[in-house]
Structure formats: structure tokens, C-alpha cells
Amino acid sequence: MDRLAEFLPSAEKGYLPYYLWVISIVSMGNALQNYVTLHYTRRIYNGRFVPNRSLPPASDKFNPEDSLAKLKPASSTDKDSEKAAQDQVTPLAARLFGTYTFMAGIIRFYASYELESRFLYHLAFWTHAIAAVHFTSEMLVFRTIRFSGPQIFPFLAAYSGSIWMIMQYSNYVQ
Known part of the structure; x- marks a missing residue:
């Protein structure tokens, strides 16, 4: 267990770094699957x-x-x-979504280790806020998402990450 702890970000000030680390790995995995199959993306964008x-x-x-x-x-x-x-999930749309999601995952990964950096903190926050706006607009404006089943996780990750980062800002950035 000590070996694993060597690779994880510090949780000295709270669990936000662990959240960002885990969600970064999930984001990068999701991004890569967009290059292999449309199946999982179609489960989210189901219109x-x-x-x-x-x-x-x-x-x-x-x-x-x-x-x-x-x-x-x-x-x-x-x-x-x-x-x-x-449906509107095309190979091109999946690759674009995958590329953005991979970039967001990398930003979150680096931020999980350096939350004291105001710039990385802001970038990590914006990856969540942009995702929240995207998923909300797809549901309410473009109607490509219904809030159920597989769509719940992206909403929860985007909104909980945004809110948590706003609430913890002064705890990490001085």
C-alpha cells in the first residue's frame, strides 16, 4: 500500500486531489474508448x-x-x-469528444498534484465547468441527452467537481 501512496497526490489538505486524480484517469480512459468504439458515447448521447x-x-x-x-x-x-x-454520434464527433476529454484528463491529472498553483486550479475548475455547461446544453437546448442511466455520471462529475473546487479554492490557493 505504501508503494501506491508514493504515486498518489497528497491528501494533506483534503480529498480533492484524490478526486481529481481518479476522475482524470476515468476521463483519459473514456477518451481512448472514443477512438475504438461509438458504443459508450451513444449511451450518453441517445437522441x-x-x-x-x-x-x-x-x-x-x-x-x-x-x-x-x-x-x-x-x-x-x-x-x-x-x-x-x-443519431448524431459519428466517428468524427467521437474523436473530437475524445480529444477534448483526454486534454481535460491531463489537466486534472497535473492539477491533482499541484492544487496550490492558481493556474492549474483554474484550469482544472474550467474542465469541470465546461463539461457541466456542455452536458446541460445537450439536455436542455439540443435534446441529445436524457437525464437517466449512463448520463448521470457525467453530470455528477461535472457539477460535483465544479462545486467542490469552488468551495475548496481558498484551502488550496493562497
Whole structure:
């Protein structure tokens, strides 16, 4: 057990470094799986979408294919649209998400050992705050997430990490 303790960050001022260390390892593992399979990412982003037929036609100033609103959530009652439904988790989206998540994991890992550094503390906080905003907007604005099952962990990690870091700021940063 002493050998393991040599590698772990100090918990002299509290358990926040352990939390950041664990969540950094989880983040990096999640990031790597995004390069191997879409399965787990699809469990989080579980919405089915269909082409948005209410967009105006293509013109010199507007291309519906370039619109962020080109897809809309599929209706569970419209069987014809369900046939055309697709998810938005593509290999490209998974790799982008994986790259961001790996970067966030690295920042959290370094911060877990150096929480007294104001800059690393702020960076680690922002990795949580950005994740919280992302998952919340995906649920409330873009409707690609439902708050249940596999979606609970990212919300809990993002919000609890943000709140914990705000509450402990003066304990670590002088």
C-alpha cells in the first residue's frame, strides 16, 4: 500500500486531489474508448434525429446543410420519420469528444498534484465547468441527452467537481 501512496497526490489538505486524480484517469480512459468504439458515447448521447423540413431552401446566403438546426429530434409517434432517424454520434464527433476529454484528463491529472498553483486550479475548475455547461446544453437546448442511466455520471462529475473546487479554492490557493 505504501508503494501506491508514493504515486498518489497528497491528501494533506483534503480529498480533492484524490478526486481529481481518479476522475482524470476515468476521463483519459473514456477518451481512448472514443477512438475504438461509438458504443459508450451513444449511451450518453441517445437522441434520434431526422432532417428538419422547416428550414428554408438553399439560396446564395443560406445552405440548409450548414445549419446547426438541420436535424431535429425524431417524434416517437411519426413512424415515417423514425425510418429516416439517425443519431448524431459519428466517428468524427467521437474523436473530437475524445480529444477534448483526454486534454481535460491531463489537466486534472497535473492539477491533482499541484492544487496550490492558481493556474492549474483554474484550469482544472474550467474542465469541470465546461463539461457541466456542455452536458446541460445537450439536455436542455439540443435534446441529445436524457437525464437517466449512463448520463448521470457525467453530470455528477461535472457539477460535483465544479462545486467542490469552488468551495475548496481558498484551502488550496493562497
